[in-house]
Amino acid sequence: MSEHVEPAVPVDPKNDFLVLDDVHTHFDMGKTLLTRESKGVVKAVDGVTLTVKEGEILGLVGESGCGKSTLSRTVMQLIRPTSGRIFLEGKELSALSDTDIRKERINFQMIFQDPYASLNPRMTVLDTLSEAIRTRHPNVNGDALRARVADLLRTVGLNPNQMKRYPHEFSGGQRQRVAIARALAPEPKLIIADEPVSALDVSIQSQILNLLKRLTREMGLTMIFISHDLSVVRYIADRIAVMYLGRILELGEASDVVDHPLHVYTRALMSAIPRPDPTSEKTRNRIVLQGDPPSPMNPPEGCNFWPRSPVEHDERMKHEEPVLTEIRPNHFAANCPFCVQAAAETEPA
Amino acid sequence: MALLEVKDLRTSFYTRDGIVRAVDGVSFSLDKGETLGIVGESGSGKSVTCYSLMRLIPEPPGRIDGGTAMFDGQDLLTMSQKELRKIRGKRISMIFQDPMTSLNPFLRISTQLIEALRLHYDVDKKTAINKAIAALEEVGIPEAAKRVHNYPHEFSGGMRQRVMIAMALITEPDLLIADEPTTALDVTVQAQIMDIIKKRQEDLGTAVILITHDLGVVAGTCDKVNVMYGGRMMESGTAEQVFYEAKHPYTRSLQKTIPSLQTKGEELYTIPGLPPDVSKPIHGCAFYPRCPYPKTGKPEGDRPSLVEMADGHCYADCGFCDSSAPIETVLAKNDSPDEVEQAGAAE
Ligand SMILES: Nc1ncnc2c1ncn2[C@@H]1O[C@H](COP(=O)(O)OP(=O)(O)OP(=O)(O)O)[C@@H](O)[C@H]1O
Ligand SMILES: Nc1ncnc2c1ncn2[C@@H]1O[C@H](COP(=O)(O)OP(=O)(O)OP(=O)(O)O)[C@@H](O)[C@H]1O
Ligand code: SF4
Ligand code: SF4
Ligand SMILES: [Mg+2]
Ligand SMILES: [Mg+2]
Numbered sequence: 001m002s003e004h005v006e007p008a009v010p011v012d013p014k015n016d017f018l019v020l021d022d023v024h025t026h027f028d029m030g031k032t033l034l035t036r037e038s039k040g041v042v043k044a045v046d047g048v049t050l051t052v053k054e055g056e057i058l059g060l061v062g063e064s065g066c067g068k069s070t071l072s073r074t075v076m077q078l079i080r081p082t083s084g085r086i087f088l089e090g091k092e093l094s095a096l097s098d099t100d101i102r103k104e105r106i107n108f109q110m111i112f113q114d115p116y117a118s119l120n121p122r123m124t125v126l127d128t129l130s131e132a133i134r135t136r137h138p139n140v141n142g143d144a145l146r147a148r149v150a151d152l153l154r155t156v157g158l159n160p161n162q163m164k165r166y167p168h169e170f171s172g173g174q175r176q177r178v179a180i181a182r183a184l185a186p187e188p189k190l191i192i193a194d195e196p197v198s199a200l201d202v203s204i205q206s207q208i209l210n211l212l213k214r215l216t217r218e219m220g221l222t223m224i225f226i227s228h229d230l231s232v233v234r235y236i237a238d239r240i241a242v243m244y245l246g247r248i249l250e251l252g253e254a255s256d257v258v259d260h261p262l263h264v265y266t267r268a269l270m271s272a273i274p275r276p277d278p279t280s281e282k283t284r285n286r287i288v289l290q291g292d293p294p295s296p297m298n299p300p301e302g303c304n305f306w307p308r309s310p311v312e313h314d315e316r317m318k319h320e321e322p323v324l325t326e327i328r329p330n331h332f333a334a335n336c337p338f339c340v341q342a343a344a345e346t347e348p349a
Numbered sequence: 350m351a352l353l354e355v356k357d358l359r360t361s362f363y364t365r366d367g368i369v370r371a372v373d374g375v376s377f378s379l380d381k382g383e384t385l386g387i388v389g390e391s392g393s394g395k396s397v398t399c400y401s402l403m404r405l406i407p408e409p410p411g412r413i414d415g416g417t418a419m420f421d422g423q424d425l426l427t428m429s430q431k432e433l434r435k436i437r438g439k440r441i442s443m444i445f446q447d448p449m450t451s452l453n454p455f456l457r458i459s460t461q462l463i464e465a466l467r468l469h470y471d472v473d474k475k476t477a478i479n480k481a482i483a484a485l486e487e488v489g490i491p492e493a494a495k496r497v498h499n500y501p502h503e504f505s506g507g508m509r510q511r512v513m514i515a516m517a518l519i520t521e522p523d524l525l526i527a528d529e530p531t532t533a534l535d536v537t538v539q540a541q542i543m544d545i546i547k548k549r550q551e552d553l554g555t556a557v558i559l560i561t562h563d564l565g566v567v568a569g570t571c572d573k574v575n576v577m578y579g580g581r582m583m584e585s586g587t588a589e590q591v592f593y594e595a596k597h598p599y600t601r602s603l604q605k606t607i608p609s610l611q612t613k614g615e616e617l618y619t620i621p622g623l624p625p626d627v628s629k630p631i632h633g634c635a636f637y638p639r640c641p642y643p644k645t646g647k648p649e650g651d652r653p654s655l656v657e658m659a660d661g662h663c664y665a666d667c668g669f670c671d672s673s674a675p676i677e678t679v680l681a682k683n684d685s686p687d688e689v690e691q692a693g694a695a696e
Binding site: 063272 | 390391489491505506507508534535536537538539540541543562563564565566567568569571588589592593603604606607616617618619620623
């Protein structure tokens, strides 16, 4: 079991579009006032290695608190990684100065979960989008600028004659379209969408998913799409990374991860998705995970999944940290034989 | 006799921009131990229906314009505040959409949990605290005896939502109203919470009204379903009737939008157009502008009447449209609606 394993996910910073190489993002909680003892460190992202190909949509899923947003803010360099390196088109973002990052940021944009909180309520759509367009094209003004704003609105399916409106004058789905238009305005190469549909109801979710998928195809964008709902990610993503407590537990083509998950955690996430069918839904057995995820402040030593695993345990296993390993072609999982085996056994025939 | 029998409930908001007919003729009944799901798009009047039953509509601008809601023989909509206080929080309790709005951030969980108990029952503080600890244990809070004295911000989002459920269940109500109790949570916590509610139902026969826009959650938990649109009822029946034998074009369209049911790679189905603006009077059928059926002239005047079949399945009767074609064929034709057109963009 413990023979040496090669670094599981091969990375090539020179040629891959986006590379995360052993990225850690920790939050130091500081020291107590009196005793000056450390209050601890939150290991929100704890050793993530990933590549994203140009033009690809990578889905990132995992339970609340597993570090999805922290990982995306680290890629955006809104938070600097504690260690590890991030490359975009061969350029090491994690080594750039704050000034250089600001210049570079027009190439990567983010869409947030709550479109209301992320849009300035006192700016009209015209002002918001103009400002974003001018980060790349500072010299565009007047009619040319308005024409670009109108184009962007049409691209996201909004009526250009709504450009003088404020965010509160739109419905939730329309506001999310404005947020998407703003992310597209600087003509980025990479978009990170952090739970862009979680707050919306089903009928609007589908509209936004269609839109994001169409735009990535038409504009040749690369996207990281974050959600806690595998059924949503399954639809939009080419590949899926499953995150748990700061690490990647499984990674592969979307169809492989969804239809033939290797890790029991992925299977549990899928089995928790309620299906709109009363007969099967009221009778089927779910794989139930125990309790909440452990705190990322004091994660258990070794395997951090064992407190929740539905699998019978060999106590010795707890002390080994399973390494992400290519188990099937292009399909990686944290390689502990028990959890991987359990997924195989629960797979429907 | 049903535990709760709601007939023709109507609630409006009298605003500067006009009269918002948020709930416009809703009826349903619920027996002991039953679960009713209320589904429908954002703004269709699900929350206002439940606030009306709890008499929590802000007046003004809101007003319950009509209807009855008989709970154990008494009308909730007309009873005095004094009588209401004996029922609300004791025999009927509610879990709200956002846990932070109903947990007071400045009070310990223990204080908030025992408040209802001490208000409605003659118990001393020690007994009440013990009950609170037991309630937290029931919803799966570890080290409940210690954590009962924490403040809300010391709990994670999922734990706060479980505290809300403990609080709603502590008085052992006959009816629990849960407004999107799991929408903000991830699927694993959602599954745990639905299990807690189901267990309580089996043990004590609690009746539940569950509001959600997740049809998967409805399928797993509800005996009956009400489908709302534009403040009105479009269809109601048992979960099996509504899922397998849906009659109304809106119910069918809604089912078709669920991402998890759709084939990967194809464009996801969306209902073309926008939900109705309920601040303007709706003539005829509320779903008319978005309905996939070929229409034979705009229906003016009366809304489609609700017909009830012998087995209790009830739906708005599409009398004045040509709805003779099977809905599958009609929906198939509308399979890839144009994005831009949907959002109402001009060329
Ligand atoms: N600025 C911060 N300081 C301290 N801890 C933080 C900070 N930001 C995030 N965390 C912690 O890091 C962990 C990961 O948080 P993160 O927001 O990345 O999770 P997430 O996967 O995006 O969850 P969700 O699905 O709820 O959005 C959590 O335990 C969180 O409490
Ligand atoms: N205080 C109020 N003043 C004016 N209009 C209101 C008020 N509260 C609700 N409404 C309106 O009543 C209608 C129904 O709202 P309700 O909150 O019941 O929708 P819902 O079905 O619960 O939607 P969601 O899924 O978004 O929670 C909406 O059009 C809403 O704007
Ligand atoms: S079986 Fe292995 S990977 Fe799974 S929880 Fe146990 S130690 Fe961790
Ligand atoms: S009445 Fe006509 S427009 Fe309304 S739902 Fe029925 S078929 Fe559609
Ligand atoms: Mg997040
Ligand atoms: Mg609501």
